[in-house]
Amino acid sequence: MPIKGIKTMDSLVIAGRKFNSRLMVGTGKFSSNQAMQSAMEASGCEIVTVALRRVDINSPQDSMLQHINRERYLLLPNTSGARDAVEAVRLARLARAAGCEPWIKLEVTPDPYYLLPDPIETLKAAIILVKEGFNVLPYIPADPVLARHLEEAGTVTVMPLGAPIGTNRGMRTRDLIRIIIEQANVPVVVDAGLGAPSHVAEAMELGADAVLVNTALADTMNPALMAEAFKKGVEAGRMAYLAGLGPQRDKAQASSPLTGFLREE
Amino acid sequence: MNLQVNGKNYQSDTDLTLGQLFKQLDLSPERVVIELNQKILQTTDNLDTELREGDQLEIIQFVGGG
Numbered sequence: 001m002p003i004k005g006i007k008t009m010d011s012l013v014i015a016g017r018k019f020n021s022r023l024m025v026g027t028g029k030f031s032s033n034q035a036m037q038s039a040m041e042a043s044g045c046e047i048v049t050v051a052l053r054r055v056d057i058n059s060p061q062d063s064m065l066q067h068i069n070r071e072r073y074l075l076l077p078n079t080s081g082a083r084d085a086v087e088a089v090r091l092a093r094l095a096r097a098a099g100c101e102p103w104i105k106l107e108v109t110p111d112p113y114y115l116l117p118d119p120i121e122t123l124k125a126a127i128i129l130v131k132e133g134f135n136v137l138p139y140i141p142a143d144p145v146l147a148r149h150l151e152e153a154g155t156v157t158v159m160p161l162g163a164p165i166g167t168n169r170g171m172r173t174r175d176l177i178r179i180i181i182e183q184a185n186v187p188v189v190v191d192a193g194l195g196a197p198s199h200v201a202e203a204m205e206l207g208a209d210a211v212l213v214n215t216a217l218a219d220t221m222n223p224a225l226m227a228e229a230f231k232k233g234v235e236a237g238r239m240a241y242l243a244g245l246g247p248q249r250d251k252a253q254a255s256s257p258l259t260g261f262l263r264e265e
Numbered sequence: 266m267n268l269q270v271n272g273k274n275y276q277s278d279t280d281l282t283l284g285q286l287f288k289q290l291d292l293s294p295e296r297v298v299i300e301l302n303q304k305i306l307q308t309t310d311n312l313d314t315e316l317r318e319g320d321q322l323e324i325i326q327f328v329g330g331g
Binding site for chain 1: 270271272273275290291292293296297298300305306307323324325326327328329330331
């Protein structure tokens with residue numbers, strides 16, 4: 001039973017918009033649209049990311065948008081594939097022209113091996129897109145100084161990476177993300193590299209406001225079951241953060257009384 | 266006429282409007298977004314736009330992504 005006056009779960013607010021779920025889901029790499037839909041449903045997410053690509057004019061595919069209920073999910077287009085600010089801005093404008101709300105997950109990843117975000121081009125693009133009225137959610141290296149610059153530029157979140165995209169390696173940047181959380185005045189969304197419910201729980205325990213996962217759900221035998229596990233991981237981590245974790249100690253501290261033993265002291 | 270569509274040469278025996286090109290390509294205009302010579306067009310409002318020799322078109326759609 002929730003105790004009156006004690007907050008057990010709370011809403012996430014981004015750019016003045018309220019969300020009940022703190023788990024965002026990417027729609028890439030699912031084996032089928034049905035697998036994607038069942039994962040979205042089980043995750044309880046309210047924000048889903050999509051990408052923009054050229055149509056293959058030799059074999060046009062059905063639009064994946066028909067498989068996403070736009071009244072239920074906020075569509076968050078990304079600028080994946082952009083190698084510099086100019087390409088990212090172009091993709092963001094195309095997404096808006098395609099009828100999306102002006103929300104954009106800004107990604108600039110010129111490095112094809114680790115897909116690490118380019119901090120300079122990301123900041124340049126953010127400044128332009130904020131001026132054009134976009135709500136900008138930038139994917140960034142876990143760099144507290146950059147996070148500050150982006151926040152000052154007017155981005156509505158910062159999205160530091162836990163580990164490189166698709167690696168499932170967890171909170172490798174934990175100590176830096178902790179600093180970003182400590183300093184940020186906008187929601188901190190840990191994006192990329194989170195591969196297990198324990199990883200998202202760890203991010204949320206640290207005080208992250210939300211997480212974004214894709215590969216971890218898509219690249220499994222049972223995306224819906226995994227999505228439910230991630231949902232629980234996010235909720236567990238958030239509750240623990242709100243409750244306040246106990247301090248860590250070097251030496252043991254007894255949980256049972258240290259008096260009244262069955263011997264003479 | 267010759268067009269560049271998504272980076273590739275596209276030949277048509279007759280002059281085309283944007284709407285006619287969509288028909289030839291079997292594409293629904295409401296599902297894509299267009300750049301014509303690097304300028305974004307609201308696709309459904311511009312189906313009567315006449316294409317010209319050498320026009321460069323980018324036809325883009327949403328796909329799954331993280």
